[in-house]
Amino acid sequence: MTGVGTNRVAIIVDGRAVAADVxxxxxxxxxxxxxxxxxxxxxxxxxxxxxxxTVALDGIAVRSCLMLAVQADGGTIVTAAGLAALDxxxxxxxxxxxxxxxxxxxxxxxxxxxxxxLVATALFLRANPHPTRAEIVDHLSGHLCRCTGNxxxxxxxxxxxxxxxx
Amino acid sequence: xxxxxxxxxxxxxxxxxxxxxxxxxxLADLIPQGALWLTVVRSTDAHAIILGLDAEAAKAMPGVAxxxxxxxxxxxxxxxxxxxxxDTSLPVFHPVLAGExxxxxxxxxxxxxxxxxxxxxxxAAAVIVATRKLAPVLSAADxxxxxxxxxxxxxxxxxxxxxxxLVGDPDAAFSVAALVVEETVxxxxxxxxPMEMRGCFGEVEPGSGRLVLTSTTQIPQSVRAHLAEIxxxxxxxxLVRAPRLGGGFGLKEAMYPEEVLVLLLAERLGRPVAFxxxxxxxxxxxxxxxxxxxxxxxxxxxxxxxxxxxVACLADIGGAYGLVANAPGAAIANARGGYVMPNFxxxxxxxxxxxxxxxxxxxxxxxxxxLAMERVMDKAATALGIDRAAIRRHNLxxxxxxxxxxxxxxxxxxxxxxxSGDYVHAxxxxxxxxxxxxxxxRKAAFEAAHPRRKLGLGLSFMVExxxxxxxxxxxxxxxxxxxVRLHAALTAMGQGIETVLGQVVADTLGIDLDAVEISLADxxxxxxxxxxxxxxxxxxxxxxxxxxxxxxIEVATDLGADLLGVDRSAVEWSxxxxxxxxxxxxxxxxxxxxxxxxxxxxADALRASVRFAVPDTSFAYGAHAAIVEVDTGTGVVTVxxxxxxxxxxxxxxxxxxxxxxxxxxxxxxxxxxxxxxxFDAAGRPLTQGFxxxxxxxxxxxxxxxxxxxxxxxxxxPLGMKGAGEAGFTGTPAAIxxxxxxxxxxxxxxxxxxxxxxxxxxxxxLREREVAQAAxxxx
Ligand code: FES
Ligand code: FES
Numbered sequence: 001m002t003g004v005g006t007n008r009v010a011i012i013v014d015g016r017a018v019a020a021d022v023x024x025x026x027x028x029x030x031x032x033x034x035x036x037x038x039x040x041x042x043x044x045x046x047x048x049x050x051x052x053x054t055v056a057l058d059g060i061a062v063r064s065c066l067m068l069a070v071q072a073d074g075g076t077i078v079t080a081a082g083l084a085a086l087d088x089x090x091x092x093x094x095x096x097x098x099x100x101x102x103x104x105x106x107x108x109x110x111x112x113x114x115x116x117x118l119v120a121t122a123l124f125l126r127a128n129p130h131p132t133r134a135e136i137v138d139h140l141s142g143h144l145c146r147c148t149g150n151x152x153x154x155x156x157x158x159x160x161x162x163x164x165x166x
Numbered sequence: 167x168x169x170x171x172x173x174x175x176x177x178x179x180x181x182x183x184x185x186x187x188x189x190x191x192x193l194a195d196l197i198p199q200g201a202l203w204l205t206v207v208r209s210t211d212a213h214a215i216i217l218g219l220d221a222e223a224a225k226a227m228p229g230v231a232x233x234x235x236x237x238x239x240x241x242x243x244x245x246x247x248x249x250x251x252x253d254t255s256l257p258v259f260h261p262v263l264a265g266e267x268x269x270x271x272x273x274x275x276x277x278x279x280x281x282x283x284x285x286x287x288x289x290a291a292a293v294i295v296a297t298r299k300l301a302p303v304l305s306a307a308d309x310x311x312x313x314x315x316x317x318x319x320x321x322x323x324x325x326x327x328x329x330x331x332l333v334g335d336p337d338a339a340f341s342v343a344a345l346v347v348e349e350t351v352x353x354x355x356x357x358x359x360p361m362e363m364r365g366c367f368g369e370v371e372p373g374s375g376r377l378v379l380t381s382t383t384q385i386p387q388s389v390r391a392h393l394a395e396i397x398x399x400x401x402x403x404x405l406v407r408a409p410r411l412g413g414g415f416g417l418k419e420a421m422y423p424e425e426v427l428v429l430l431l432a433e434r435l436g437r438p439v440a441f442x443x444x445x446x447x448x449x450x451x452x453x454x455x456x457x458x459x460x461x462x463x464x465x466x467x468x469x470x471x472x473x474x475x476x477v478a479c480l481a482d483i484g485g486a487y488g489l490v491a492n493a494p495g496a497a498i499a500n501a502r503g504g505y506v507m508p509n510f511x512x513x514x515x516x517x518x519x520x521x522x523x524x525x526x527x528x529x530x531x532x533x534x535x536x537l538a539m540e541r542v543m544d545k546a547a548t549a550l551g552i553d554r555a556a557i558r559r560h561n562l563x564x565x566x567x568x569x570x571x572x573x574x575x576x577x578x579x580x581x582x583x584x585x586s587g588d589y590v591h592a593x594x595x596x597x598x599x600x601x602x603x604x605x606x607x608r609k610a611a612f613e614a615a616h617p618r619r620k621l622g623l624g625l626s627f628m629v630e631x632x633x634x635x636x637x638x639x640x641x642x643x644x645x646x647x648x649x650v651r652l653h654a655a656l657t658a659m660g661q662g663i664e665t666v667l668g669q670v671v672a673d674t675l676g677i678d679l680d681a682v683e684i685s686l687a688d689x690x691x692x693x694x695x696x697x698x699x700x701x702x703x704x705x706x707x708x709x710x711x712x713x714x715x716x717x718x719i720e721v722a723t724d725l726g727a728d729l730l731g732v733d734r735s736a737v738e739w740s741x742x743x744x745x746x747x748x749x750x751x752x753x754x755x756x757x758x759x760x761x762x763x764x765x766x767x768x769a770d771a772l773r774a775s776v777r778f779a780v781p782d783t784s785f786a787y788g789a790h791a792a793i794v795e796v797d798t799g800t801g802v803v804t805v806x807x808x809x810x811x812x813x814x815x816x817x818x819x820x821x822x823x824x825x826x827x828x829x830x831x832x833x834x835x836x837x838x839x840x841x842x843x844x845f846d847a848a849g850r851p852l853t854q855g856f857x858x859x860x861x862x863x864x865x866x867x868x869x870x871x872x873x874x875x876x877x878x879x880x881x882x883p884l885g886m887k888g889a890g891e892a893g894f895t896g897t898p899a900a901i902x903x904x905x906x907x908x909x910x911x912x913x914x915x916x917x918x919x920x921x922x923x924x925x926x927x928x929x930x931l932r933e934r935e936v937a938q939a940a941x942x943x944x
Pocket of ligand 2: 413
């Protein structure tokens with residue numbers, strides 16, 4: 001039953017169907033975290049400036065803190081927890097090639113920014129499998145990382161792109 | 167031993183798989199179902215008297231469970247703590263909620279609890295606060311003017327905390343100096359701005375009634391002790407846990423009002439109460455850092471020998487003490503850094519103003535002190551016509567002088583004895599790495615090709631207190647499956663402590679890294695410790711872990727001998743198993759030993775609890791160099807190359823140390839060039855979020871050249887010193903010196919506070935042009 005002042009939202013999150021009634025003002029980020037249990041969606045600012053909350057919505061990178069849950073109704077969402085859907089197949093530890101490259105290059109310290117960067121980067125590499133360094137730097141312009149100094153993140157993406165080269 | 171040691175290798179981090187899958191278990195991921203939500207009503211005035219507060223309409227709003235003001239707090243509730251007070255410190259403590267007077271915009275006035283965050287925010291917006299505005303005091307210099315209002319009228323001053331040091335006879339040295347260099351270094355206010363904001367939740371433990379706080383804190387054990395005082399209840403009735411933090415950097419080495427409020431309200435309402443800060447709130451309620459003005463004078467002989475330094479530091483600490491009364495003080499006492507400078511005087515004064523509290527941030531006062539000293543070095547070199555590198559080499563403490571007692575002791579900290587290293591060698595390595603000798607040619611070629619653009623090279627040398635005491639606990643136990651679990655008091659915040667401690671335990675016991683589990687930051691397990699700060703985790707936490715491992719070997723070998731029914735001297739520990747020295751039995755592995763112990767009712771014997779006493783502070787040091795490009799048309803400063811030679815003793819995990827240095831330098835670049843927490847003329851914060859607090863991004867990253875020396879610390883068995891803060895500490899000086907080199911040493915880059923932003927660079931260049939046109943300067 002849809003209560004007064006709520007809307008039904010049905011989405012698929014990392015392969016799992018979720019449907020719930022939400023207040024119209026509910027942000028997609030909050031809906032993903034609180035209702036869908038998608039804790040890989042991190043909230044670093046809540047206002048579109050950091051990129052930590054980035055998810056793939058129907059194959060497009062979106063900042064889930066800048067969207068309402070109702071806008072995503074009927075959509076398919078991938079978070080870092082389901083990165084394999086965007087990146088290559090995972091290994092035994094359930095890590096995809098991109099995640100392994102981040103680990104190998106120490107491209108994460110606290111790991112709070114990481115899920116958003118992974119999702120955005122997996123989509124970026126699908127669209128541009130062999131980016132130049134300048135393109136990688138440009139791609140990262142909307143993602144803030146306070147720990148790593150960003151250099152290792154660039155290196156990890158370069159390596160991941162190189163590794164998937166034909 | 168055949169097993170290769172983990173220590174010293176680039177072991178991949180154990181925390182990575184969880185974090186990469188988004189399963190980091192940060193605070194926001196742990197909030198219990200059914201928790202109520204706290205929103206704090208904050209002052210919008212910087213300085214005001216509260217006349218009245220009307221929460222009636224707010225209380226009637228949907229979902230509201232409670233609204234609490236200062237008047238509703240329990241009688242006798244304490245204030246937030248300050249840990250470096252001295253006899254003469256004045257009482258300017260931060261209340262949990264403001265009672266009568268508001269001292270900064272953002273100060274908590276009331277707590278609103280409701281069923282959802284949105285309901286709590288709605289109700290908070292409906293709380294009406296009537297105030298009488300007072301004139302705000304917005305700089306330390308203003309606060310000291312005779313006509314300035316007092317933030318605490320009963321004290322009759324805004325200068326609340328003063329520390330002094332004196333070594334030798336600086337006045338005598340100044341009186342015979344060939345050259346006296348004077349410089350003012352105004353450092354603006356910045357924030358650590360970790361990507362994870364602050365948060366906490368309070369619960370009452372069923373049965374025991376203990377209060378349980380889970381918080382984004384670097385210092386859970388200290389928070390527990392402080393909570394016991396604030397709440398006037400026994401520490402045993404309080405439990406504090408810290409999950410993994412999404413960055414700390416000192417911002418979470420503080421105590422916050424919300425940590426008290428969620429416990430009080432959880433107890434009152436019988437439900438868990440949770441608080442998550444938002445980013446706008448963060449820039450007015452989390453502690454801020456660095457703001458201070460340093461006046462430095464140094465005496466030089468004609469050959470460039472620095473004979474004396476006199477330094478005064480005025481810190482703008484905001485409306486009340488943070489966890490420390492004087493964040494810059496300890497570093498100002500250490501302002502000579504790596505230079506000999508036999509005569510020294512310092513005074514560090516903390517002044518209250520109508521801004522949020524000042525606290526430590528990566529490097530605490532060190533980066534500012536290094537900046538002041540290194541500006542002086544460049545100015546002296548220019549005045550004396552000596553090469554910038556040569557004057558530094560000439561004054562650096564030579565290796566043969568170490569250890570060197572600096573004759574300084576700072577409140578509560580041990581006497582400063584620079585322990586070990588080769589400063590000159592590190593400095594030379596950095597000169598080589600940055601291409602110092604070839605730089606004039608590079609600069610000439612570049613500037614010939616780009617008439618509007620200038621290149622500059624800046625140098626700095628830093629020494630800082632790391633791996634501080636007094637001690638560090640650790641517990642170790644064998645689990646039923648034969649794996650080993652280490653309990654440490656430290657907090658994980660991105661520095662890879664789970665990996666480093668795992669490496670140490672695996673090596674000590676001779677077992678696989680995978681057979682070691684690390685459990686952190688739970689006061690139920692380890693109630694007493696000091697916390698994770700001052701670059702101490704790896705060195706002192708690692709030493710405690712090694713000590714715990716050795717203790718476990720002893721008890722396990724004792725038990726093994728007993729269970730095997732042989733003499734203790736007949737068996738020994740080898741790679742995670744008990745073996746007979748004569749080789750007559752199969753090794754008894756830990757899993758078997760655990761099973762035997764359990765069936766003999768002696769499972770408890772397979773554990774040990776230790777405390778590593780830190781004999782003295784280890785001083786890490788490093789030589790930094792930066793090459794920048796400055797566009798004199800736009801004023802944009804771009805950092806092209808950055809070199810660091812750092813000595814943090816033995817490297818437990820070089821990959822992690824490099825990460826700390828690069829991350830720290832990057833934060834230093836941000837603070838020097840981009841970031842500033844600014845206020846309007848009424849003291850209201852202008853900084854609202856990352857759109858007006860630009861932190862470094864991929865596009866601003868320089869090329870890094872990292873080198874290490876590994877002089878073992880004499881103060882711990884692993885020979886480690888701290889690495890966490892070294893990157894930041896040398897950076898403001900190296901960048902500022904590089905800009906000065908590009909644009910001229912006469913440009914007053916540090917006279918006024920604020921980042922070296924394009925607008926500021928253009929204004930300074932314009933000011934010089936006008937002065938030159940008017941014939942005011944050479
Ligand atoms: S949380 Fe969405 S962009 Fe920062
Ligand atoms: S790893 Fe901490 S913010 Fe990026």
